[in-house]
Amino acid sequence: MHTYHTPLDLVRERSPERPVAFARPGAVALAARWFQENFKGDVFYAVKANPSPWVLETLAANGVRSFDVASLPEVELVSQLVPGARMAFMHPVKSRRAISAAYFDHGVRTFALDTHEELAKILDATGQATDLNLIVRLGVAAEGAAYSLAGKFGVDAFEAPELLLAARRATNELMGVSFHVGSQCMRPTAFQAAMTQASRALVRAGVFADVVDVGGGFPSIYPGMIPPSLSDYIASIDRGFSEMMVHETTELWCEPGRALVAESSSVLTTVELRKGDALYLNDGSYGSLFDATHTKWPFPVKLIRREADGATREVEGPLKPYRFYGPTCDSLDHMPGPFWLPEDVREGDYVEIGMLGAYGVAMNTRFNGFGDTETVVVNDPPMASLFGLAPRSIPLPRPESQNVVKLSRARGKKRRRR
Structure with a gap:
């Protein structure tokens, strides 16, 4: 297997057209x-x-x-x-x-x-x-x-x-x-x-x-x-x-x-289409994302973008929740998430989905002719770790409406008149 320092290096060197499993x-x-x-x-x-x-x-x-x-x-x-x-x-x-x-x-x-x-x-x-x-x-x-x-x-x-x-x-x-x-x-x-x-x-x-x-x-x-x-x-x-x-x-x-x-692998997918808050990827529930469909686990994600001039970066910025659809013709090929990614996701972007070392690529099928996944080695840490390789938690972002602090007086107490 070819070795890269990070997933960014792979995308920078060549824009993969099929899903890539990163082995650690x-x-x-x-x-x-x-x-x-x-x-x-x-x-x-x-x-x-x-x-x-x-x-x-x-x-x-x-x-x-x-x-x-x-x-x-x-x-x-x-x-x-x-x-x-x-x-x-x-x-x-x-x-x-x-x-x-x-x-x-x-x-x-x-x-x-x-x-x-x-x-x-x-x-x-x-x-x-x-x-x-x-x-x-x-x-x-x-x-x-x-x-x-x-x-x-x-x-x-x-x-x-x-x-x-x-x-x-x-x-x-x-x-x-x-x-x-x-x-x-x-x-x-x-x-x-x-x-x-x-x-x-x-x-x-x-x-x-x-x-x-x-x-x-x-x-x-x-x-x-x-x-x-x-x-x-x-x-x-x-x-x-x-x-x-x-x-x-x-x-x-x-x-x-x-x-x-679980920590040992992540999968790089490509955004084939954005439709509102739905992202259509080249991997899905008949591939590496079985658990994202059947257990509805919102796996951690990162957005990677390769510009026309070859510049490659991890995209940051205000986040919003997305849902995913896989590449097959089956409407059940749906991962509800929510998966939190930057607001400006677009076709051609790459989504790295973490913590897929267990029941990820192992669940691949050939339905509709999909399921062809490449594997390469990377040397970066996983997105989270129980063994000290990375932070021990993956916080769930909250919509802005949930971050608003509402002030109110205790029930049963009337405002004192002056």
Whole structure:
């Protein structure tokens, strides 16, 4: 990949006509080292968040060599890029072919499940193997999460004990529990609460867990969403683990995705048309801006302009809120924002959209023939950071009308006559 000092340098050198993803490997390296130094267990990177080769290679070079994989292609990708990596196939529903290939061709031994049927499938697809690490996914409450992931996966509290006992009997190796507190969890205590639920299920089943996997949900920074320090999440997990009835040898795992990579990438888009407060871009919800549509997150933005003489600058000035439309023919390709940009945005300007290292380019489709994104490396800091690379917040601008201070006397008090 070509390297530029900043996005401005790329625009100055050549005016890109397709979206450009800016990779910041240094941000991934710093986040990887932080988790390695602070989490008292094994850190499994959730590959789904960003499977870009540069991400996986940077993580491995900085100590993260365990990976949470959700499909056979992810297994194959990790096997190719990080030989000898430890992989956990944590999707609770897998095809027989995927299970078999992961086990026999790639040496995967750890599989998640949340039903008796999936347990039977795993055993059958691996030839009744007894060297499996079986992880039972529990359904837990999503306290303080941007959106819950409990609706699709996770055995409920009533059925969990029987499934835990069956998993314990099915293997001579590790049996454990996992859960997911929800994506972009803003409440550290959610982890401790989920661990309490897991502990109750284990006690009712009468089994000890060899593995406690607290899953993902570790947050990043977005406009209007400033999470507590990641140290608070680690402290909550430590408290929860200390209160569980586990062996001295029980392993503690986590599966961060967003927190490891969100800061590491931004995407440069082109304004194809301005229509009032609507900007039509060459990337959208079928590309890197999936979350801007489906979760309606107002990602941080910067406006870059290249003048006719080649002069390139970041445009500043009075801001106003905009909404975005992507390049496809679908009216659902709409990002409501608000995205705060200077008032004089015009066709041909570039909008850099930040904090897209997680679930950004990874969500690209080829709908309408779009989705072709170039990737280059830049050395500038992200727009915000939980790891000290940039400010720890992204303030939301307010309309002028909200900045007006209104003075009034307290209710019930009459003005004194003179």
